[in-house]
Amino acid sequence: MTKSQHLQRRDLDAFSAAVVVNIAFSFIPASFAVAIVKEREVKAKHQQLISGVSILSYWASTYIWDFISFLFPSSFAIILFYIFGLDQFIGRGSFWPTILMFLEYGLSIASSTYCLTFFFSEHAMAQNVVLLVHFFTGLILMVISFIMGLIQTTASANSFLKNFFRLSPGFCFADGLASLALLRQGMKEGSGDRVLDWNVTGASICYMGAEGIFYFLLTLGLELLPPHKLTPVTLIECWKRIKKLFRRTSSSYLEPLLESSSENVALDFDEDIDVRTERNRVLSGSTDNAIIYLRNLRKVYPGGKHLGTKIAVHSLTFSVQEGECFGFLGTNGAGKTTTLSMLSGEEYPSDGTAFIFGKDISSNPKATRRHIGYCPQFDALLEFLTVQEHLELYARIKGVPEYRLEDVVMEKLVEFDLLKHANKPSFSLSGGNKRKLSVAIAMIGDPPIVILDEPSTGMDPIAKRFMWEVISRLSTRQGKTAVILTTHSMNEAQALCTRIGIMVEGQLRCIGSPQHLKTRFGNHLELEVKPTEVSPGDLENLCQIIQERLFDVHSHPRSLLSDLEVCIGGTDSIASENPSVAEISLSEEMIVIIGRWLGNEERIRTLVSSTGVSDGVFGEQLSEQLVRDGGIPLPIFSEWWLAKEKFSIIDSFVLSSFPGATFQGSNGLSIKYQLPYGEDLSLADVFGHLERNRYLLGMAEYSISQSTLETIFNHFAANS
Numbered sequence: 001m002t003k004s005q006h007l008q009r010r011d012l013d014a015f016s017a018a019v020v021v022n023i024a025f026s027f028i029p030a031s032f033a034v035a036i037v038k039e040r041e042v043k044a045k046h047q048q049l050i051s052g053v054s055i056l057s058y059w060a061s062t063y064i065w066d067f068i069s070f071l072f073p074s075s076f077a078i079i080l081f082y083i084f085g086l087d088q089f090i091g092r093g094s095f096w097p098t099i100l101m102f103l104e105y106g107l108s109i110a111s112s113t114y115c116l117t118f119f120f121s122e123h124a125m126a127q128n129v130v131l132l133v134h135f136f137t138g139l140i141l142m143v144i145s146f147i148m149g150l151i152q153t154t155a156s157a158n159s160f161l162k163n164f165f166r167l168s169p170g171f172c173f174a175d176g177l178a179s180l181a182l183l184r185q186g187m188k189e190g191s192g193d194r195v196l197d198w199n200v201t202g203a204s205i206c207y208m209g210a211e212g213i214f215y216f217l218l219t220l221g222l223e224l225l226p227p228h229k230l231t232p233v234t235l236i237e238c239w240k241r242i243k244k245l246f247r248r249t250s251s252s253y254l255e256p257l258l259e260s261s262s263e264n265v266a267l268d269f270d271e272d273i274d275v276r277t278e279r280n281r282v283l284s285g286s287t288d289n290a291i292i293y294l295r296n297l298r299k300v301y302p303g304g305k306h307l308g309t310k311i312a313v314h315s316l317t318f319s320v321q322e323g324e325c326f327g328f329l330g331t332n333g334a335g336k337t338t339t340l341s342m343l344s345g346e347e348y349p350s351d352g353t354a355f356i357f358g359k360d361i362s363s364n365p366k367a368t369r370r371h372i373g374y375c376p377q378f379d380a381l382l383e384f385l386t387v388q389e390h391l392e393l394y395a396r397i398k399g400v401p402e403y404r405l406e407d408v409v410m411e412k413l414v415e416f417d418l419l420k421h422a423n424k425p426s427f428s429l430s431g432g433n434k435r436k437l438s439v440a441i442a443m444i445g446d447p448p449i450v451i452l453d454e455p456s457t458g459m460d461p462i463a464k465r466f467m468w469e470v471i472s473r474l475s476t477r478q479g480k481t482a483v484i485l486t487t488h489s490m491n492e493a494q495a496l497c498t499r500i501g502i503m504v505e506g507q508l509r510c511i512g513s514p515q516h517l518k519t520r521f522g523n524h525l526e527l528e529v530k531p532t533e534v535s536p537g538d539l540e541n542l543c544q545i546i547q548e549r550l551f552d553v554h555s556h557p558r559s560l561l562s563d564l565e566v567c568i569g570g571t572d573s574i575a576s577e578n579p580s581v582a583e584i585s586l587s588e589e590m591i592v593i594i595g596r597w598l599g600n601e602e603r604i605r606t607l608v609s610s611t612g613v614s615d616g617v618f619g620e621q622l623s624e625q626l627v628r629d630g631g632i633p634l635p636i637f638s639e640w641w642l643a644k645e646k647f648s649i650i651d652s653f654v655l656s657s658f659p660g661a662t663f664q665g666s667n668g669l670s671i672k673y674q675l676p677y678g679e680d681l682s683l684a685d686v687f688g689h690l691e692r693n694r695y696l697l698g699m700a701e702y703s704i705s706q707s708t709l710e711t712i713f714n715h716f717a718a719n720s
């Protein structure tokens with residue numbers, strides 16, 4: 001074998017060794033990546049592993065574990081490398097540079113894979129794909145570089161291109177090993193004897209070291225900041241934030257408001273006068289004690305391929321003061337959660353901004369978040385952590401000092417009546433108790449701003465009352481905390497909120513105190529009347545009249561007589577003596593005829609109609625009985641008839657006395673009306689008129705109330 005053949009053989013052997021190692025490194029970590037993902041899933045399920053430690057240390061342990069997992073195959077390969085004598089190509093003197101490269105390779109691969117996965121998708125598969133792309137890139141570049149290095153005309157281009165190829169950790173690693181092998185065999189040109197020369201291992205060590213640190217820091221940043229995928233929209237948002245950062249140098253409490261008069265945006269919808277007044281007030285900076293200001297806050301979501309963009313929140317402007325409980329109401333999809341997510345820093349505004357204690361949520365999200373306790377719409381609890389551990393964990397995250405921890409946790413357990421559930425894992429709690437825990441977490445550390453997104457969902461009425469107590473104590477009694485509350489319960493809003501804003505399709509449609517909204521938008525009164533009960537004398541009289549008419553056989557059609565026979569048990573009894581009233585059961589045909597005798601066939605129709613005309617509970621029961629038994633006892637029919645008579649008298653009285661009054665329904669015991677309310681008809685007029693005629697009309701009781709919040713909400717929802 002000539003020297004040149006020997007060199008080529010050695011050259012090829014060195015290259016094969018590097019390729020084999022590279023492939024080994026490609027696939028072993030790839031399979032480990034799967035194991036790591038699985039291990040993370042397991043950890044996610046058994047969250048008690050992190051009991052008592054902060055999120056940060058959980059993150060650190062996960063990261064270190066991943067890193068060790070990546071290093072494991074490195075160590076494994078090193079051992080193999082020496083056992084099978086592959087080291088003869090490298091030489092024992094190169095042990096430490098080799099070890100260093102292995103370590104750096106582990107770090108740079110782990111960090112860059114982690115980091116790229118964060119950017120594009122956190123799906124487990126994405127992590128594997130990134131990992132494999134990494135390894136194959138290294139391998140392919142290695143082959144290209146090797147071939148280019150062999151061909152004389154491309155050798156210098158190869159040296160230049162290597163500077164870029166080295167951005168791939170796989171290439172760096174394989175190139176470093178191959179260069180070491182070539183050096184030891186004396187086949188490396190122009191590099192002297194030193195293993196740490198740039199062209200031997202120096203470049204690989206520097207590149208991999210720099211990449212490892214760079215990606216590590218980037219990953220750290222991504223872990224600590226809220227995760228955001230790299231999409232055109234997020235890029236635009238990032239750009240806007242950067243611009244704002246440079247524009248806004250001051251963060252004093254009032255300055256942002258005073259500078260803002262030019263921010264009146266052109267609205268493409270008619271704004272309610274109260275909403276406009278609030279907008280002008282906020283934009284002019286004349287708000288006292290307000291600690292939250294929203295200024296033209298807007299959120300646009302990308303709509304995907306086939307849908308247009310979605311404007312979830314349109315130019316929202318209002319303020320919330322200290323000690324205020326602001327009720328943020330709205331239809332489903334009105335944009336409430338989106339607004340709250342922007343305030344709590346979960347989402348970036350597409351335009352406009354908000355200030356919390358004078359700090360801009362866009363340019364200073366960390367500083368603003370410190371003031372906020374947020375209870376999201378869906379419980380963000382860790383399944384296997386107990387109630388107490390949750391409180392401890394969040395108290396630590398919120399910076400409660402260790403010596404106060406026990407007291408703070410106990411205080412919340414008692415305040416939210418969770419003491420008896422303290423040691424239960426959160427997955428075993430009922431929905432209502434989960435909500436309690438979420439609200440308790442939001443209130444840890446007594447933040448000056450508490451944002452509660454539908455806090456009482458799923459709670460029983462007692463728990464709900466209890467929760468209302470806690471919230472009202474927080475805002476009204478302590479007087480220092482501002483609460484923003486979204487709810488679909490009008491009772492809750494009425495009970496808790498000092499001011500309410502109703503959102504429809506991303507726009508604020510009205511704003512003001514509950515009383516102000518009722519006075520402004522409740523342009524009618526609700527009247528409920530309960531008639532007196534039917535008197536036994538009247539009932540007896542009617543039964544008698546009907547009975548007499550029924551037994552006046554000459555006036556009956558043949559078919560009715562046969563009906564009567566069936567109802568009271570035979571012809572003899574009809575002819576000879578009158579049966580007792582209670583014995584008489586009226587068939588449908590008889591009822592229709594009786595209605596005609598009594599002069600109101602229309603009323604009978606509500607009873608016998610198969611179309612199910614609503615006539616209150618009593619009427620519905622009689623209809624059912626008629627269908628089921630084929631008849632109704634005479635006394636019961638008579639009672640129903642007299643009750644209807646009373647209803648009818650009251651109905652004609654109300655409709656004729658209050659022009660514009662509308663019938664709203666009856667439950668069989670009382671009737672409801674809506675009366676127009678305004679200059680023509682005052683509350684005093686209505687009371688006076690009803691009181692004067694009360695006994696004449698047979699009203700047992702009546703009530704008049706202003707429109708409820710629910711009617712006002714329905715009015716806005718219906719006009720959306």
Ligand SMILES: Nc1ncnc2c1ncn2[C@@H]1O[C@H](COP(=O)(O)OP(=O)(O)OP(=O)(O)O)[C@@H](O)[C@H]1O
Pocket residue numbers: 301302310311312330331332333334335336337338339377
């Ligand atoms: N990530 C998103 N991407 C696209 N559209 C979204 C996204 N999140 C919310 N939306 C849309 O924005 C609008 C406002 O949603 P949001 O969840 O803020 O409403 P909401 O008032 O809280 O409703 P609900 O009372 O049902 O909780 C909805 O039309 C919703 O479909």
